[in-house]
Amino acid sequence: MSEALDVRNVAWDRARQLAHSAARALPFQTVNLADALGQTLAEPVHALQAIPHYASSAMDGWAVRGEPPWTLVSPAAPEEHHRGRPAPHADSGEVSLAPGEATFILTGGVVPSDTEGILRTEHGLVRGDVLDRNEDARSGEPSPREHIRPAGEEAEEGSEAIRAGVVLNPAQIALAAVCGHDTLAVLRPPRVSLLMTGDEVIDQGLPHAGQVRDTFGPQLPGFVSMLGGHVDVAGRAKDDLEDVIAAISAEPTDEFSLARASGDVLITTGGTGSSSADHIRRALTELGAELIIDGIAMRPGHPTLLARLQDGRFLVGLPGNPLAAMMAMLTVAGPLIAGLRGSAPAEPSTVVTGEAFEPLPGRSRLVPFRSVNGRAVPSTHQRSGMLRGLAGADGVMVVPADGCVEGDEVAALSLPWVTG
Structure with missing residues (x-):
């Protein structure tokens, strides 16, 4: 593994x-106007003619x-005008008015x-042809x-009507x-494959002791x-090194088949630690991947990985604990996907913390919070394996390793599902 x-x-x-910087913007695609709703514009839209193009x-x-x-x-009068005809025209071209004439x-x-000028209908009086x-x-x-x-x-002809980057x-x-376009250039959403690991994970029903529900x-x-x-395809691999290697390298197995052409990014869940039961790091070594991030100085989510596979795909390795994994999605997957789309990553905002935090040497803390009276109050139930705190949160504050006192401003990440 290159490192x-x-x-x-x-x-x-x-x-x-x-x-974000590891990614390169993917080529844009051209879609018909009817298919463009909700897509991100790759190039600015210019008026191909003046709007309106006639007086x-x-x-x-x-x-x-x-x-x-x-x-x-x-x-001369409304009843003589054929609706749908845009204007009075003669066979030889557009009608012009002589002094003292009206139509x-x-x-x-x-x-x-x-x-x-135009004399509006309700202000005109017609007698005969006068x-x-x-x-x-x-x-x-x-x-x-x-x-x-x-x-x-x-808009004047050639002027920019819609800037690039808008949804x-x-x-x-x-x-x-109206600007004269039939198609638009839009950013291609990065194609993502999901590979879940964990023999103890069940997809439905109530888990027994030693089992857990699939939260991914x-x-x-x-x-x-x-x-x-x-997401193009999702599947699960056994907790077995050879099976994980085959799944990551897009080789079909009895349990999982991932077509090589099916993605720009592979997101794996679990198995990013260093124990004998964790296979993602060892699989990356076997596959000669380039490791870009090997752990992040944050809690939760420390054992997060980012690698570039030899076929050019990126692998984002999420920790197995659900809250840690979602913090890794915000920290790594979000900026990576933005880079592939050719857009800037979402910039953190700032919030005023409603509580003090002791120092945690060497690590930032990502803390789901609720906004109460203009301050960020930490949610309850926010251990790595818990989801209740995030489920009801307004955002995630980033507490520096040195800690903070109540009333300090700290960085904060917005949650893509929280509006307003």
């Missing part, structure tokens, strides 16, 4: 940086030129050249360019269509999705 000198027991903040009427009424009364030219126009219709203002109209109505939406009012919403997809299979695919990845 640098500074990969053992790395500091929490350095682990995040190492995970249009903001009202139903008459396009007029000069002073009243105006002589009406076809179409009826619908909202959104192309404004004839030389139009000086249009005049009625008693409700203002003196001098319409004013110059009144009720005319100029070409390029919303596309319905309004942005509609805007992309039901939630890791969703967790990965919240971080920006997509």
Whole structure:
């Protein structure tokens, strides 16, 4: 196993940086507009033409030129206008108005050249082929360019309409269509495979003594999705070195088959310790993997691993304890997936701690907390194997190795499932 000198027991903040910088952005993919909702835009969207691309009427009424009364030219009245026709056109091209002329126009219709303004329907009086203002109209109505939406009012041709990196919403997809695009370049979600270990783990029902329920299979695919990845396949390997090696190297076994092309990242659960029952480190050695992180100076989650396999996939080794594993997901998997997406990792915020913490030499503490009166109060039930504290938490504060006193500001990680 290839190993640098500074990969053992790395500091929490350095682990995040190492995970993010190890990744290279994956190539983007092109999707139809109808498939772009919720995807991350890889390239900015520019207007392929001016928006709107023609001067249009903001009202139903008459396009007029000069002073009243105006002589009406076809179409002269609403009943003569064919809805769906954007503007009055002659066979040879767009109609223009001579001084003293007017023509009826619908909202959104192309404004004839030389139009000086739009007289709205409720302010016009038609007698025969003559249009005049009625008693409700203002003196001098319409004013110059009144009720005319100029070409390029919303965006000039070539201007940036949507910046890269946004998660596309319905309004942005509609805007992309208005800009003239049929497809969009979006970031490809990193493809993730899951490999669970542990002969004592059961998938359903109540465990007997010596057994535990699977806490990873039901939630890791969703967790990965919240971080920006997509789980292609999940399986389980026996607590056997050869079986683990075969599963990691994507060789089919009787129990587990993982196609080599099925992922950019392999996340394993359990077996990252140093006992004779832990096989992940030994498997990485056998496979000649490059170890990027070999343990993190944090609690819980110290025996977290990050490696690069010889086929280019990344392996994130999560500890077997569920809270420790979820802290490892936030610390390593999140920044790694962000790097593969070509985006920055989520930056920690700060919170004011509601309790004092004694020093824990050499290790940061990741502590689920609840926000109470503007302060971060540690959750109860937050040992490595417990989940109740995290399940009801508003975030995770990072207590430095030197500890802190009540009222200190400390770093904090947001939880992707907590909004507001």
